[in-house]
Amino acid sequence: MKVMWINELNSLLGERKVIVKETTLNRLSKDYYWYSPVLFEALKEKVADCAVAPDTVDELKTVVSFAVKHKIPLTARGAGTGNYGQAIPLHGGIIIDLTKLNQMIEVSETSVKAQAGTKLGILEKELRRQGKELRIFPSTYATATVGGFLCGGSGGIGSIRWGGLWDGNVLGVTVMTIEEKPKLLTIKGEEIQNYIHNYGTTGIVTEAILPIELKQEWGQYIAYFPSFKEAVSFSDKLARDDSIIKRLISVCEWPIPKHFQPLKKYIRDGKSIVMLEVEEEAAGKLKRLAAEFSGDIGFEIPASSYQKGLKLSDFTWNHATLWAHKHGENLTYLQARFTSELIFQQMDRIREAFGYEVQFHFEYIKSKGEVIPSSLPIIQYRSKKRLYEIINFFESIGVAINNPHTYLLGFGGYNLRMEEIMKIKEENDPYHLLNKGKIPLPNKI
Template identity: 65%
Template sequence: MMWKDKLMQLIGEENVIVKQAAVDRLSKDFYWYSPVLHEQLRDKVADCAVAPKTIEELKTIVQFAVENRIPLTPRGAGTGNYGQGVPLFGGIVLDLTRLNQIVEVNDTTVKVQAGVKMGILEKTLRKEEKELRIFPSTFMKSTVGGFLCGGSGGIGSIRWGNLWDGNVLEVTIITIEEEPRILNVSGEEMHDYIHNYGTTGILVEAVLPIEPKTEWSQFIVSFTTFQQAVLFCDELAHNEAITKRLLSVCEWPIPAHFQQLKKHLTEDKSIAMLEIAEPAVPLLHELIDKYSGEVSFTISSDKYHKGLKVSDFTWNHATLWAHKHGENITYLQARFDPQRVFEQMRLIREKFELEVQFHFEFMKNKGKVTSGSLPIVEYKSKERLYEIIDFFEENGVSVNDPHTYLLGSGGYNLRMKEIETLKKQNDPYDLLNKGKIPKDEKMELMN
């Protein structure tokens, strides 16, 4: 294509990635968690990719794309699950991982570029007796920009909530115009740039709050029944005397897929996976005894984030392990009614047996403890999948559908009207992550 030759002349042939294997890799994320998305997205690929090293280089690429009306798809490490970083209409993938500078660390905040890996950031902060508030289970690979634009919560959310709960203080955005603007956005307006799949501007920097470092001990606690495990986790979640960073619970047979933990786990037992502040460990043991739990595995605080991590089996890592070692495995994102949770699970189990397997993550939302569910589902067909979703919703279990690439269709309470307004202002030619905001492009793509 002529425009690729022009792009090479503009920024240097060595800076334009055209080798098919590399372009294919950079055009994918973890959408294959969903068989539905796999069918829709597996053949979507960019025409080329670029990896700018400076914001000025990025602005040059944006100007070129606007002048030639070329779609742009921003990308971090590609650990998203919904096709957030998949180019639906070809064009250029913007690999932002070279924008990887930790700009400034002070007592309460850190300023970073979008391509900084969250694992490197957390490790750097802990050397300075600080730590991040929240990060995804994929933090060793995921980038700050990818998490802010495509994620919502994760490790730390049981204490600090999700991205919207004061865990992002400011973002720097580049608009997609003939003369790209640099916007420094904070406060309420910033919420329309979080978890928006990078559709309204390219996030290049962020300011995040940080906290004093805590010494975290990790535990896996086994229970005879899943109900015991859930009740234990619920009381632990509400106990503010026990400082915690992670609180995850999976019913058997999900833990059967956790290969590195097999020698520590007992068949047919449900497990809770925890990160607990070291001074609170004695209180934890009292609660474990109250619910007749058994500590099956521990990692001491001096080995925190050195080698195996309990968090490697939580959040959607649990889905990943089941997908690796099971057959036809996918998942849902659901929210049970706290007053009816055991009744709702009983109805689902009676209807679908082990076709649906339960997994809960405890977190805070606007300061209030809540639990999200990431149930494992044995995939049989798209029709069967949506029959399961319909049954959940008929029985009062809300579902955020992870089997769509469309922003807002997954059930998050995004301010879509505000996002659509920003899209028109910041990306007037609709070039940035084209097709991810629900409108006529969906029909165009499917036809």
């Protein structure tokens, strides 16, 4: 019985460390899954039986060993800023809150080693104090953790320069196996690929090594354009101009910017915008480039105020979805990749088919060195059936979809090496207790 094993866990760890309070347990059992109306209906009732927040790796081992002994499902979580239900327990069990494993262990000239629960915002702040900076981080970096980003994320601010997590942006991870005598595995090289964006299904990441770079002086800018196509044309040319060092190119068509309440006095009605982080000394080049496409830089935050107070990154990536969700009605999103040379034809066909039921939002990134117009379009949600009609239409015209409306690993469209992940799952978690149900293995879940 559940109560019996919770009592035993209390005896093992002390009652203070076993969380059963309903409000806290509900919070720790959820992430930002509610971005998706589909996931909201599927996951809103899911909750763990209890949660623990280990202070040390040895205490984490104790919890894992106990769970394996009693065959209790485990779900590891960081800050819960993921959007696909990655950190939601499907079968109850124990939530392991890793946010107390939050030490920055070592900084070298080219890398930083940190525990999984370390907040990326704290890491970035400390690195910048030392004249360094992270390569990439999500728009939720103020609260997102190292382990959560690696296991549930893909890219973000910095991806226009350095690519995503798969592009050499994780140098090593330490992973705990889910066995009665847990082992710590050191993963490096090509094998790291099997631990990125896998929802933490193949082991608990306890530490990671991330590449770092010399600190840049980033100015933040909003460029305004009469039409979205001019904004996209400007962004595409900027993305390919290696003489301008940039960290962020985020493009939103009107009416998406009207939802950005803290930017309200800087938003121009009817204008599409590009939000930018660009090396400050390139500001002149940036303004001349914007003018080529009938745009102008109408708002600036100097590098001296970077990551202090108002931050444009708080309105980019899925933060744009968050603002739309807060201040719009029945809005959700998709994750898409347009074809650079066909982008305007693809946009025209979508607009012709769906009007402003689909509103365009692009984040320019690099993937394997190639510039990609990655997209997080805002969708007016009418029904699950209609949502999948839109998804099918996107795919029919060559727009790739990473579907954020499923919690099943490998079903969202990411190019994951599922055969290797399933093999590692068998080795590291032989009883299939970790994030149970997220990998659809026959007869195992």
